[in-house]
Amino acid sequence: MNKTVSANISGFIFNIEEEAYQRLLQYLKTIQSFYATSEGGQEIVDDIEARIAELFQERLHAGKQVITMKDIEEVIAIMGQPEEYATDFDDDEPRAHSSATGNSDSRQARRRIYRDADDAMVGGVCSGFSHYLGWDPLVLRILLVFAVIFAGTGLLIYIILWAIIPEAKTTAEKLHMKGEPVNVENISKTINEEMDNVKDSFKKFSSDTKEHTKKAGASLSDFFQKFFNGLGSFFEVIGKVLLKVFGVAFLAVGIMFFLGLFGTWFTVDNLVLGHEHLSWDIIDDLVFAGSGNLTLVAIGTVMFFLSISGMFFIAGLRMLLNVKNGIKPLFIVFIVFFITSIVLCMSGSFGMFRGNLNDAEVRSEISLDEIGSDTLYINVLSDEYFSDQIDFNDRDWLEMLRIDGDQVIIGNQVHMAFYPTDSAAAYVVEIEKEATGRNNSKAFENAGNISYISDLHGDTLDLAPILSFPYHDNWHSQSVDVKIHIPDGKTVCLSDNAGRIYWRSHLEGRCLTMKDGNWDELRNK
């Protein structure tokens, strides 16, 4: 049982077996593209189609209803292949005569422009033109890139050409594109070339497979041989398109990673160089404990981006251009680069991670029994390092770092918070110095080394907005928490610059009264 297709040929409906239909379609396409450039070409094709319809009609007379493959082959044999007409059909142009006197064995086909999808970088416009002009496609591509970069018009031209120029799909069209005469010899040559490509890639694949799994490889290759033969054309079309699409995508990713490298580099570099109180040496000393590991991390980062972009780039190139030589060693170089970069980054930052494994806090408490009044005035001290305009929410620690002799001054790591307590209790101020360290005792030592200034006189509590620690302690997330417990019904008044240590910076310069565990009243001082 065979599936049939119904086709309208010259106004007549024929039921044709599917396979036979494909054969007929291919035949008509060949004829069509063969006469596409001749004067009255469409008429010739119509005449031939009409004749084919007539021949079919004859074959259906004996009660037969379906056109079979055999019928098609017979009809094609009667009508003949285009290259058979070609010897009898020539137009009156001079080159027809030259081919008669010369030894070329058939008419020189006129070149026509098609897009070459087999050799395409994007849409095959350049490679199509290269066939037409007989130039190397690379030349055209470079010209195009220049046109895109310098005038921008190249892109528009390309898109228009892409839309206008048809793609060479059939074998005959591909031959026209390359200016080779359309005859059976050339058609089979082209098809064989394509099949060889597929077989080659298969062979490479299967030999690779064999290397790894010698026994299973043989049967596997057998399976793949059949598989590829069966899916030959399907594989070719879909596979090639996908390959090119992935190729372009990979190239783009590669380029993006490469640009990302410079982007990251300049951003980080600007970040450091943009701060007058900062240098790479300071960061190296404080964060990486002065071991020079920052250099390792920097080199590792550069290598990481380079290797990733390189791998994507050459993978993309390989997919697009089918270049095989030299790809493998390059790839191995990039993989070694990649692994090295990760090792560098990890070893470079290992000390930093290890140095911050534990954290500890040192607490001190001031009880404010002696305050007679119901109001505590909190006065945030001004300092010589930072402006009072900077508030707590300014989290750029690079900006908030100063080195003064052997002391590191941090301007945004003092956090003040309020807690309600019983009305019978007194105000209590807790000051917690916190830091991390390699182990608990080291963390404790780091926290203890934090210098923080606070002072109570009368009903005024002076609080510094900054903390400092010895330079050789390095950066260990040193911070100070000031926790103020307010008895119910008591009031706190904040100085105008209290926002430097209090996250609700809009409340600076105001007085707050604690009532039933909440701030009751906001009023100006």
Added chain:
Amino acid sequence: MKIENTKAQMRKGVLEFCILAILKTREAYPSDIIEELKEAKLIVVEGTLYPLLTRLKNAGLLSYRWEESTSGPPRKYYSLTETGSMFLAELDKTWQELSTAVNKTTKKPK
């Protein structure tokens, strides 16, 4: 130099002459013409004829009219135009001369 090429070139000119000759006395549609040419072994495949007819028609030597067919699509019935007749007469004359000349050259008694 390939023999097929030379043969084809020889046939090429003759073929047009023969088509015109077939149409000298009567109208005919391609299948009729093909029958005669096939019988004379002048053409092998039918596809050859259609481009030639189109070309002769475009050159103004032939004209055609449509006629419905019982066994397929409508057929083109070709006939000679006036130019075609004159063209044929000219070719006929040339052929006679050529034939004599060729015979004279190739069949020269030794």
